[in-house]
Amino acid sequence: MPNLDVLHQxxxxxxxxxxxxxxxxFVVMVLEFxxxxxxxxxxxxxxxxxxxxALADAILHLYAKPQAVLATLQNDILANLFTVILLCTxxxxxxxxxxxxxxxxLAPEHTYLILFAVVGALTMVSxxxxxxxxxxxxxxxxxxxxxxxxRTRKLSSVEGGIKYLVMGGVSSALLLYGLSFVYGxxxxxxxxxxxxxxTFTAGAAIFQQYPxxxxxxxxxxxxxxxxxxxxxxxxxxxxxxxxxxxxPVSAMLSTLAKTAAFGMLLRIVLYVFAVSGDNLxxxxxxxxxxxMVVGNLIALPQQDMKRLLAYSSVAQAGYVLVPFTMLTNxxxxxxxxxxDSIGFYLLAYTFMTxxxxxxxxxxxxxxxxxxxxxxxxxxxxxxxLAGSLTVFLLGLAGMPLTAGFIGKFYIFADTLHLHHAWxxxxxxxxxxxxxxxxxxxxxxxxxxxxxVQPARVQPTAAMSALVGLCVLGTIVLxxxxxxxxxxxxxxx
Amino acid sequence: xxxxxxxxxxxxxxxxxxxxxLLSARRVIHMALSxxxxxxxxxxxxxxxxxxxxxxxxxxIYAGAITILILxxxxxxxxxxxxxxxxxxxxxVLSALGCLLLCxxxxxxxxxxxxxxxxxxxxxxGGNSNPVAxxxxxxxxxxxxxxxxxxxxxxxxxxxxxxxxxxxxDE
Numbered sequence: 001m002p003n004l005d006v007l008h009q010x011x012x013x014x015x016x017x018x019x020x021x022x023x024x025x026f027v028v029m030v031l032e033f034x035x036x037x038x039x040x041x042x043x044x045x046x047x048x049x050x051x052x053x054a055l056a057d058a059i060l061h062l063y064a065k066p067q068a069v070l071a072t073l074q075n076d077i078l079a080n081l082f083t084v085i086l087l088c089t090x091x092x093x094x095x096x097x098x099x100x101x102x103x104x105x106l107a108p109e110h111t112y113l114i115l116f117a118v119v120g121a122l123t124m125v126s127x128x129x130x131x132x133x134x135x136x137x138x139x140x141x142x143x144x145x146x147x148x149x150x151r152t153r154k155l156s157s158v159e160g161g162i163k164y165l166v167m168g169g170v171s172s173a174l175l176l177y178g179l180s181f182v183y184g185x186x187x188x189x190x191x192x193x194x195x196x197x198x199t200f201t202a203g204a205a206i207f208q209q210y211p212x213x214x215x216x217x218x219x220x221x222x223x224x225x226x227x228x229x230x231x232x233x234x235x236x237x238x239x240x241x242x243x244x245x246x247x248p249v250s251a252m253l254s255t256l257a258k259t260a261a262f263g264m265l266l267r268i269v270l271y272v273f274a275v276s277g278d279n280l281x282x283x284x285x286x287x288x289x290x291x292m293v294v295g296n297l298i299a300l301p302q303q304d305m306k307r308l309l310a311y312s313s314v315a316q317a318g319y320v321l322v323p324f325t326m327l328t329n330x331x332x333x334x335x336x337x338x339x340d341s342i343g344f345y346l347l348a349y350t351f352m353t354x355x356x357x358x359x360x361x362x363x364x365x366x367x368x369x370x371x372x373x374x375x376x377x378x379x380x381x382x383x384x385l386a387g388s389l390t391v392f393l394l395g396l397a398g399m400p401l402t403a404g405f406i407g408k409f410y411i412f413a414d415t416l417h418l419h420h421a422w423x424x425x426x427x428x429x430x431x432x433x434x435x436x437x438x439x440x441x442x443x444x445x446x447x448x449x450x451x452v453q454p455a456r457v458q459p460t461a462a463m464s465a466l467v468g469l470c471v472l473g474t475i476v477l478x479x480x481x482x483x484x485x486x487x488x489x490x491x492x
Numbered sequence: 493x494x495x496x497x498x499x500x501x502x503x504x505x506x507x508x509x510x511x512x513x514l515l516s517a518r519r520v521i522h523m524a525l526s527x528x529x530x531x532x533x534x535x536x537x538x539x540x541x542x543x544x545x546x547x548x549x550x551x552x553i554y555a556g557a558i559t560i561l562i563l564x565x566x567x568x569x570x571x572x573x574x575x576x577x578x579x580x581x582x583x584x585v586l587s588a589l590g591c592l593l594l595c596x597x598x599x600x601x602x603x604x605x606x607x608x609x610x611x612x613x614x615x616x617x618g619g620n621s622n623p624v625a626x627x628x629x630x631x632x633x634x635x636x637x638x639x640x641x642x643x644x645x646x647x648x649x650x651x652x653x654x655x656x657x658x659x660x661x662d663e
């Protein structure tokens with residue numbers, strides 16, 4: 001009788017969202033080449049339906065008992081939390097893509113490429129095995145390279161795609177080299193096993209035994225994921241790729257890809273390095289500090305709105321990185337609050353960034369320009385869009401009553417509590433700098449246009465729904481942060 | 493010096509020289525040939541490590557299929573492509589210095605580490621032959637990443653077709 005353990009695993013309760021999305025992706029793929037003409041309009045509908053089903057499944061299993069499938073995928077706190085954030089992001093990005101295709105021709109294959117990318121992203125946040133983590137990252141990356149270069153008629157899209165491909169290749173190589181050192185030292189690719197070995201056997205922590213190699217692995221992994229997260233000094237590709245890619249893809253790269261990479265970084269740092277590598281974490285705080293300062297300073301002179309949002313996303317990644325530096329001198333009790341801050345900020349950031357990219361796209365489409373001047377007079381024409389963009393920009397800047405403020409406040413509180421006050425102060429100061437460029441855009445919105453009457457801006461139904469959801473998310477998280485924090489607190 | 497050690501150094505030298513050749517070659521076709529050399533050298537290293545199955549698979553797939561595929565791709569596109577000759581400028585010098593520094597750091601940390609030596613008496617294959625052990629790992633422990641690789645291949649295939657097709661429509 002053969003051993004059938006492999007068949008009797010909790011597949012459904014553990015990897016439900018991944019399975020639902022994979023099936024949806026294949027269904028959309030088959031539909032894409034079996035229906036023709038106007039039927040393709042429904043592809044986004046099917047994809048949205050699948051995402052909603054996956055989200056419902058993820059929420060139903062939010063508090064499920066942690067289980068693992070084949071010791072590879074796990075539905076623990078971290079995985080559930082990031083899965084919910086990622087699926088919300090996917091929903092918004094798909095709505096955005098739906099609106100986009102009604103105005104600009106885009107290969108319909110992008111629908112299932114986005115879904116495949118999300119499957120990779122979900123794997124990155126729920127895998128506890130280095131091989132699965134890496135393959136998940138590659139699925140996400142390869143789909144993103146294609147999506148970024150999808151508008152092959154536009155030189156900027158191709159340029160951005162190529163840059164992303166080359167930098168992404170370097171990133172994968174660095175990451176893989178770092179992971180191979182961890183495997184060489186521990187003899188296992190399974191992070192759970194590695195964590196257990198390090199924690200429960202005295203003196204078995206890899207950093208204590210092999211400090212040099214562990215430090216090397218840490219640097220390589222950090223650099224590899226740093227490219228994906230576009231942390232300074234690995235951010236060079238970001239503005240070109242975001243500016244060239246189709247807007248929904250730019251929104252996806254700056255939210256979904258970053259959330260997944262943050263999830264993966266959190267998993268690796270917690271399981272491999274937090275046990276004993278105290279001396280390594282100053283590198284993360286250094287990166288966070290440089291990213292916050294440089295990201296905000298380069299954003300100052302930007303006139304192109306998509307490039308501005310790209311640099312702002314660089315700076316925002318710096319803010320999210322701050323709690324990571326404190327994982328090591330935090331006790332296990334504090335880990336919960338740090339993960340809460342990260343989860344809160346990432347969700348808030350998603351609403352604000354996708355919303356901002358969406359409105360920038362609508363304006364660009366109607367007025368044919370992406371410079372900040374294209375925003376003038378938007379308030380007179382469509383107060384709703386102008387007001388929403390104001391909410392998103394204020395949120396990104398960190399104005400009270402928006403989600404951005406609460407997110408920054410929690411990170412700031414953590415830094416005070418865990419003795420990294422200098423990072424908190426830096427976060428505060430760089431946020432003040434960021435007010436300058438966000439307010440520059442807001443001022444343009446409310447300026448009456450002096451010259452000829454600019455073209456009218458008409459959002460589609462999908463766009464209105466998207467903007468509405470994002471505004472709702474930004475304000476609800478800002479005014480009643482408990483709505484999401486309670487979920488987080490109950491998880492951790 | 494024992495036999496395997498000498499063999500290792502000889503093979504490593506071959507792999508490294510092929511790799512350097514790959515980087516210094518000016519014509520794409522020469523690069524493709526030297527990458528084949530790297531693949532064959534790696535296969536020899538696998539054989540040296542008692543991983544016969546991986547070694548043979550490496551020759552079949554990489555040295556055989558992939559190199560030939562690259563050669564075909566070059567033949568079908570522009571095989572006359574040449575890179576401009578190399579010139580020392582500030583950026584190249586800085587990159588070279590950076591690479592040397594990285595190399596020194598990595599080499600030093602590797603040399604200074606007393607690496608864990610696996611117990612030779614324990615059979616890591618659990619008493620199975622190589623292909624059986626690989627099959628077990630691939631379809632049990634790594635079943636999920638294995639399935640995900642199929643998604644990766646689909647994405648890569650669709651992506652390649654998408655990007656190449658729309659370029660053709662432009663012309």
